[in-house]
Amino acid sequence: MSPDPRPLDPYDGILLLSFGGPEKPEDVLPFLRTVTAGKNIPDERLEEVGEHYYGFGGRSPINDQNRALIAALRAELDRREIDTPVIWGNRNFTPFVDEALREAHEQGLTRLVTVMTSAYSCYSSCRQYREDLAAATEAVAASGIDIAVDKIRTYANHPGFSRTNSRLVTEAVREVLRGGTDAADVRLLFVTHSIPTAMDETSGPGDEVGHAYSRQHAALGAVITDEVNATLDTDLSGELVFCSRSGPPSQPWLEPDVNDRLEELAAEGATTVVVAPIGFVSDHMEVVYDLDTEAAATADELGLRLVRVPTVGVDPEFVSGLVDLVEERAAVARGEQPAQPSWPGTTPLRSTCAPGCCPNLRTAKPALCGQD
Numbered sequence: 001m002s003p004d005p006r007p008l009d010p011y012d013g014i015l016l017l018s019f020g021g022p023e024k025p026e027d028v029l030p031f032l033r034t035v036t037a038g039k040n041i042p043d044e045r046l047e048e049v050g051e052h053y054y055g056f057g058g059r060s061p062i063n064d065q066n067r068a069l070i071a072a073l074r075a076e077l078d079r080r081e082i083d084t085p086v087i088w089g090n091r092n093f094t095p096f097v098d099e100a101l102r103e104a105h106e107q108g109l110t111r112l113v114t115v116m117t118s119a120y121s122c123y124s125s126c127r128q129y130r131e132d133l134a135a136a137t138e139a140v141a142a143s144g145i146d147i148a149v150d151k152i153r154t155y156a157n158h159p160g161f162s163r164t165n166s167r168l169v170t171e172a173v174r175e176v177l178r179g180g181t182d183a184a185d186v187r188l189l190f191v192t193h194s195i196p197t198a199m200d201e202t203s204g205p206g207d208e209v210g211h212a213y214s215r216q217h218a219a220l221g222a223v224i225t226d227e228v229n230a231t232l233d234t235d236l237s238g239e240l241v242f243c244s245r246s247g248p249p250s251q252p253w254l255e256p257d258v259n260d261r262l263e264e265l266a267a268e269g270a271t272t273v274v275v276a277p278i279g280f281v282s283d284h285m286e287v288v289y290d291l292d293t294e295a296a297a298t299a300d301e302l303g304l305r306l307v308r309v310p311t312v313g314v315d316p317e318f319v320s321g322l323v324d325l326v327e328e329r330a331a332v333a334r335g336e337q338p339a340q341p342s343w344p345g346t347t348p349l350r351s352t353c354a355p356g357c358c359p360n361l362r363t364a365k366p367a368l369c370g371q372d
């Protein structure tokens with residue numbers, strides 16, 4: 001049997017859409033200006049974040065991690081005899097999304113399915129990427145390029161992401177216990193990026209409940225904790241904490257901060273804290289600075305042992321899950337009803353967002369991949 005000529009029909013290309021990061025010291029300031037354009041980030045915070053990057057030679061790990069993810073996706077697609085090209089675009093650093101669309105056009109592609117390097121619902125982690133797609137599509141339309149863009153469903157509860165995280169956390173706790181630590185002295189922290197509480201309240205499909213961002217993380221943390229306890233016969237409690245807060249001090253952001261919580265846990269007599277960055281898909285700056293540098297130093301001062309769980313990165317189970325999601329999205333676009341595995345819960349998150357989902361609280365901007 002020869003390979004299907006259009007295996008992802010109606011899509012002829014895959015777009016990996018990410019945040020982007022600087023690659024050398026001279027890139028840091030222009031990158032930060034792009035990230036914060038029109039946002040209310042205090043100068044002190046910007047200088048501080050700039051220092052985090054300079055401390056790593058002015059180079060964020062995120063672009064190399066995306067190159068590795070593209071290579072891993074390519075290998076998995078090839079294994080499935082899918083020769084659809086993968087194009088890469090970022091919000092804040094070259095290759096920007098409009099450059100990616102021009103590249104796609106040069107390769108003769110006309111309809112893309114997008115994979116974002118972000119698993120959860122909120123303005124920063126979902127709608128803003130959809131706005132990037134709308135802006136880029138419009139920018140290239142001015143030069144006569146017509147490209148349609150969809151996205152895979154939000155994958156916070158797709159097993160490729162959630163089960164991989166669960167396995168990584170279970171393995172980390174298993175190692176801690178194997179080393180002889182008493183389970184009663186171990187705590188489990190699930191970490192994600194803090195966001196303004198107003199952004200959390202309005203996250204989700206425009207329903208009255210809101211808080212989709214914190215609820216999705218809490219739900220995943222809860223099932224992972226159950227799985228760890230069931231697998232290792234422990235009774236650990238897990239909880240959600242936050243890192244990387246910015247914005248003016250007067251503006252409320254999601255709490256507690258991971259460092260504050262470490263202090264409280266040390267005071268309670270914990271000796272070992274397993275820190276699982278379920279909010280991030282790879283070890284970019286938030287992970288290597290905010291957790292591996294800053295939170296690790298806090299733990300050190302407190303005499304706590306901090307064990308950091310790996311992010312899903314290019315774990316084969318995660319990469320294979322992303323390709324499953326791409327195939328699933330193509331089947332949906334063809335009008336089929338593919339299986340949509342979900343965990344926790346049984347309800348898949350959406351690939352076409354509801355009207356008013358995760359609104360931009362500053363100015364309404366056009367966004368793709370939604371009903372509005």
Ligand SMILES: CC1=C(CCC(=O)O)c2cc3nc(cc4[nH]c(cc5[nH]c(cc1n2)c(C)c5CCC(=O)O)c(CCC(=O)O)c4C)C(CCC(=O)O)=C3C
Pocket residue numbers: 019020021022032035036039041045046049060061062117118119122124125193194195196244245246247279284285286
């Ligand atoms: C939810 C979320 C994710 C996860 C989802 C996703 O991955 O998209 C994420 C990822 C990332 N955030 C990143 C970097 C930055 N984020 C900033 C600012 C902000 N992030 C926010 C939220 C998020 N951010 C918010 C609400 C702000 C305030 C300004 C605003 O309302 O937009 C700033 C400005 C300085 C500061 O405020 O810290 C920087 C430099 C990098 C690159 C890291 C690298 O280079 O390795 C990555 C992957």
Ligand SMILES: [Fe+2]
Pocket residue numbers: 193
């Ligand atoms: Fe951020």
